[in-house]
Amino acid sequence: MTRRILAAGLVALVTVAMAQTEDALRKAEEEFGAALARMDYAALDKILADDMIYTHSNGVVDDKAQFIASLKDGTRKYESIKIHEFTVRPYGNTAAVAAKVTMVITARGTTAPRDMRYLRFWAKKRGQWQLVGHQSVTLPK
Numbered sequence: 144m145t146r147r148i149l150a151a152g153l154v155a156l157v158t159v160a161m162a163q164t165e166d167a168l169r170k171a172e173e174e175f176g177a178a179l180a181r182m183d184y185a186a187l188d189k190i191l192a193d194d195m196i197y198t199h200s201n202g203v204v205d206d207k208a209q210f211i212a213s214l215k216d217g218t219r220k221y222e223s224i225k226i227h228e229f230t231v232r233p234y235g236n237t238a239a240v241a242a243k244v245t246m247v248i249t250a251r252g253t254t255a256p257r258d259m260r261y262l263r264f265w266a267k268k269r270g271q272w273q274l275v276g277h278q279s280v281t282l283p284k
Contacts, residue, residue, distance in 0.1 A: 165231040168240055168265060171272040176224035179214070187211055192266060192273040200259060200279045222247035222254065236267040237275075243282075258282040 171190070178186035197205045205213065213219045228243040240263045247256045264276035
């Protein structure tokens with residue numbers, strides 16, 4: 144009987160922790176999208192890990208400095224990001240986030256909506272979730 148109560152308590156704790164992690168990562172994703180749309184470089188500097196790898200849907204790979212520079216020089220502008228599906232898989236202080244989104248992106252002067260899927264990796268560093276990896280693909284029309 145005592146073992147069952149302990150097991151039930153442990154399951155409840157794990158369930159709560161997973162829900163808290165999912166909520167925190169959803170918030171981190173929303174903050175990232177908002178910072179992109181606002182071109183908030185100070186927020187992006189905090190959200191993006193210094194060792195981030197960002198692979199765009201066209202295969203271009205940026206590190207943190209290159210990614211922010213492409214926003215500053217107008218190569219790329221994220222007008223909006225709307226999340227349609229969202230899945231989190233936590234692994235301790237790291238997590239994988241998979242999402243289906245509609246993005247409106249201006250790239251080299253052309254603005255267009257894109258339906259995409261991405262896989263992002265987040266790591267909790269100094270008490271904050273930071274984006275460490277991104278890979279996206281544009282969905283066929």
